[in-house]
Amino acid sequence: MRYNFDVPEKEEQQPRAPSPATPKEEVQWIPLQNHPIFTTATATATAASTGHPSAHRTARNLMAWDGASRLYFWDSVKKCLHRISIRLGEPDPTSVLADSPSKVLQADVQLNFVVDRISINRNGSALLLAGSDGLCIMYLYGRTSTTDNTIICRTVSIGSQIYFNSNNVIRTLQVSWHPSSDTHLGILSSDSVFRIFDLSSDVGLPEQEYYLQPVDPGKSRNASSICPVDFSFGADHLWDRFSVFILFSDGSIYILCPVVPFGSVYKWESILEIYNDAHTFGLKSANSTAVSNSNLAISWLEATFPELAHQAMEGGNLSMLKAHPYALFDASLSLQGPLRKVCNGGEEEFLAVRVAECEGRAVSFLYNLVSKDSILVTAWSGGQLQIDALADEIQPVWIVGSPPRVRVDSLDRILGLAMICESIPCELSVVKLDQPPDQTFWLGHPPPLLRLAIIDLALPRNMESSSLISLFVDPLIPERIYSLHDGGIDSIVLHFLPFTSEATGKNETMRTPSVHPVLSTCQAESSSSSPICGFVALSDSFGYSWIVAVTSSQECIVLEMKSLNLLIPVHVDIEKDISLEEPKQIDTPNIISKELLSGPKVVFIPQTSPNLRSVAADSIEGRSTLHQYFKLFHENYVEYAHKVYFELKHHGPHLKKIIDDQLARLGEAQQKLLKVEEKQPTLEERIHHANQMHGFLEERLQSLRNLPGAHKKPLSRAEREFKSELDRFRGVELDALRSSIETLNARSRRYVQSSKGSTSNQQRHISGRKNFVEDAQISQLKSAIAKLSLVNSENAKRVKVVESALKSQERTGD
Numbered sequence: 001m002r003y004n005f006d007v008p009e010k011e012e013q014q015p016r017a018p019s020p021a022t023p024k025e026e027v028q029w030i031p032l033q034n035h036p037i038f039t040t041a042t043a044t045a046t047a048a049s050t051g052h053p054s055a056h057r058t059a060r061n062l063m064a065w066d067g068a069s070r071l072y073f074w075d076s077v078k079k080c081l082h083r084i085s086i087r088l089g090e091p092d093p094t095s096v097l098a099d100s101p102s103k104v105l106q107a108d109v110q111l112n113f114v115v116d117r118i119s120i121n122r123n124g125s126a127l128l129l130a131g132s133d134g135l136c137i138m139y140l141y142g143r144t145s146t147t148d149n150t151i152i153c154r155t156v157s158i159g160s161q162i163y164f165n166s167n168n169v170i171r172t173l174q175v176s177w178h179p180s181s182d183t184h185l186g187i188l189s190s191d192s193v194f195r196i197f198d199l200s201s202d203v204g205l206p207e208q209e210y211y212l213q214p215v216d217p218g219k220s221r222n223a224s225s226i227c228p229v230d231f232s233f234g235a236d237h238l239w240d241r242f243s244v245f246i247l248f249s250d251g252s253i254y255i256l257c258p259v260v261p262f263g264s265v266y267k268w269e270s271i272l273e274i275y276n277d278a279h280t281f282g283l284k285s286a287n288s289t290a291v292s293n294s295n296l297a298i299s300w301l302e303a304t305f306p307e308l309a310h311q312a313m314e315g316g317n318l319s320m321l322k323a324h325p326y327a328l329f330d331a332s333l334s335l336q337g338p339l340r341k342v343c344n345g346g347e348e349e350f351l352a353v354r355v356a357e358c359e360g361r362a363v364s365f366l367y368n369l370v371s372k373d374s375i376l377v378t379a380w381s382g383g384q385l386q387i388d389a390l391a392d393e394i395q396p397v398w399i400v401g402s403p404p405r406v407r408v409d410s411l412d413r414i415l416g417l418a419m420i421c422e423s424i425p426c427e428l429s430v431v432k433l434d435q436p437p438d439q440t441f442w443l444g445h446p447p448p449l450l451r452l453a454i455i456d457l458a459l460p461r462n463m464e465s466s467s468l469i470s471l472f473v474d475p476l477i478p479e480r481i482y483s484l485h486d487g488g489i490d491s492i493v494l495h496f497l498p499f500t501s502e503a504t505g506k507n508e509t510m511r512t513p514s515v516h517p518v519l520s521t522c523q524a525e526s527s528s529s530s531p532i533c534g535f536v537a538l539s540d541s542f543g544y545s546w547i548v549a550v551t552s553s554q555e556c557i558v559l560e561m562k563s564l565n566l567l568i569p570v571h572v573d574i575e576k577d578i579s580l581e582e583p584k585q586i587d588t589p590n591i592i593s594k595e596l597l598s599g600p601k602v603v604f605i606p607q608t609s610p611n612l613r614s615v616a617a618d619s620i621e622g623r624s625t626l627h628q629y630f631k632l633f634h635e636n637y638v639e640y641a642h643k644v645y646f647e648l649k650h651h652g653p654h655l656k657k658i659i660d661d662q663l664a665r666l667g668e669a670q671q672k673l674l675k676v677e678e679k680q681p682t683l684e685e686r687i688h689h690a691n692q693m694h695g696f697l698e699e700r701l702q703s704l705r706n707l708p709g710a711h712k713k714p715l716s717r718a719e720r721e722f723k724s725e726l727d728r729f730r731g732v733e734l735d736a737l738r739s740s741i742e743t744l745n746a747r748s749r750r751y752v753q754s755s756k757g758s759t760s761n762q763q764r765h766i767s768g769r770k771n772f773v774e775d776a777q778i779s780q781l782k783s784a785i786a787k788l789s790l791v792n793s794e795n796a797k798r799v800k801v802v803e804s805a806l807k808s809q810e811r812t813g814d
Helices: 043-049 238-242 268-283 288-304 307-314 347-357 498-503 610-614 620-650 652-705 717-765 768-813
Strands: 028-031 063-065 070-075 080-088 096-100 103-107 117-120 126-131 134-139 151-153 155-157 172-177 184-189 193-198 208-213 228-233 244-248 253-256 265-267 320-322 331-333 362-370 373-380 384-390 398-400 405-408 414-422 449-456 470-473 480-485 488-493 514-520 532-539 545-551 556-561
Touching: 063 117, 063 532, 070 117, 080 532, 103 134, 117 172, 126 172, 172 228, 184 228, 228 362, 238 268, 244 362, 265 268, 268 288, 268 307, 268 320, 288 307, 288 398, 331 414, 362 470, 373 470, 373 498, 470 532, 480 532, 488 532, 514 545, 514 556, 620 652, 717 768
Parallel strands: 103 151, 208 414
Antiparallel strands: 028 096, 063 070, 070 080, 080 096, 080 103, 117 126, 126 134, 134 155, 172 184, 184 193, 193 208, 228 244, 244 253, 265 320, 331 398, 362 373, 373 384, 384 449, 405 414, 470 480, 480 488, 488 514, 532 545, 545 556
8 A cells, every 4th residue: 555645646737838839749559669769760879878988887777667557768869758658468468559659858957967777756756867977856747848849847956965066976876766755765875875865855965874884994804895886675574664775895785774764654554563573572581682672672663653652552543654753862773784694604604605606796786575585686796696585584773872963953853864883793603593583583683694596697708897787576576586787688586485485384495596588688699789778677457567678779679578377386207207209290180070970870760560561652651651761861861961061062162271281381391492402512511611620720729738838737726815816806806995095085075175164164253262173173184184195095005016916917827
């Protein structure tokens, strides 16, 4: 049940501008893939306009669906938005119809950046336009222009002073709408800060800020462990609905809980469930830590949802609850993690297993709720997908003694908050699935991960850049996940859900997911590909689903995705012997029915008197007997003859059609035989040439084997470990160090500018004593900046050392 309270859909009720002199163009319904906006005429211009000057590549998706009947596509050439009304499953279930011409939506301000991604909010009233150099929100209900019949929509910029300032290099890594609000956006940036913006209040200042600190300062063993990559909001399940999952470059996953946008709406039953759970398993626990954590959770729930305690005592009949602004004034959220998988070893075994399974760095993340299982999917630049399930429920955790920073109005109402989220250092312990509940509930431990599968997509190797992989969930079947990459689209179907199977009483064995290639954009003759710039999954209420993809050459592809028996795995009987006999010939259909081929029915002559021969034929008794005999003969033999005549007469054209078809097939077979005979000399010549080339290559291989360099000793274990470490530095650590240096430089410039501005303003109104305090603060800032410059110089020296080691390794390899 959705509770939309912000912007109703009232486009039709708005006054229309006077229509132009030209007559209104008639709307036509055509297949979506044949729509005029999807043409190859603008392929060159599109490819030129989508180039990124920066070195950071981002996944592109220029399509969005409102969940009903409207599809949106961003035109990178004209810098406008196309709104397409669609009809799913018409005229047949495999097709999707679209109206032509489509509505054109134009921003009321000029966009000075290249749009890479678009995303629509829950009620379809606003659209996100995100790029590497800008972030805007377009409200989809505007006024109609009288010049070119386009709809002018109000467009506002989000966080321009934080992310896209001229003196700032902070990049937005991921932007996503909150699933429980129509006006809240979550943004993860390269400065390791997660922010939530409220579009209904202030689009320049964040409503909530969470400064992520996964490791203690100075204790990081690699730079990739402090560089965030992606995040995902949780779904409608216990404390998952208040959780934010954050992925870092080294593949570690952390959780922030609870994170609630101010004014978001939730179901009464869902909040009451976790409220009662905190009372039952937390307050009544014998562990003091569990009691303390549950007390904090209960106080937070009662303050965030004030109706909860009153309605729980009186048995209220509310259906939805609205979250009120609240923060614990003496505690900040804990950054729970990194999440460890269920194993029998400690940290070293976990890291060794992870490095051996996945290559490169983590590039994207997906949270997917399937019944009672919370599925986490991590995509790696090497082309692997790591699929895990949470082995325990998420619980909120605070760090007492670390108060947040709160922004209030004149009436002391909370307008925004900011806090530093640190991970709690704890001893790594063996995580087992058979632990009793009193050893896991409300103790502040992050939930462990149950490894379901590691999938290798076998993507083509690209030496210039790593693979970019985007993940999407099928709206009809949550067990199906789409993987979008440079090579095309793959479908991954989960066949084993541990906790859902346990809850339903099914004793199923663990089965690996099935992977099916859906669409390939790589050409067979060359390694070039046509990357996909738009993707959306559609579904209707009748159980049909489709995927729509748009390539960089403006080609639209619509595919129907089968959903019947998709979750039933294919069972192969290994014990049954495979028959190698020739297949039996298929019986041809009967031309004449079996009833006619069996002949007329046998007629039994009725019993007659013994003196029948003495009866005259012209007598009454003789005439009666002859009439009876004639009737029997007519009912059987004459009618049978009529049936035979009728069937043979009407089967004549059918027989002629079959004969003509056989003759046509015979002619085609003869033509194919003639073509084969014509190509046979060419094939023999090519085979002879291939044999000669094979012999030549064999000779070259033998000569290369005789070279002295071919008998080099293999690398030792230490050398292989050093080589893998250098590869990791080249592929992951160097980028992470550069990003950290850029972020530190940006922060130092912000502090210097803010200190200069505040000093100049305060010198006009503050006395000399306060100026002395400001001078002390400025000196502290200068010392901090000096320390940051020293850290930057040390990082630069480390980068130079790594680059020199890489160059020396390349020289020794040559």
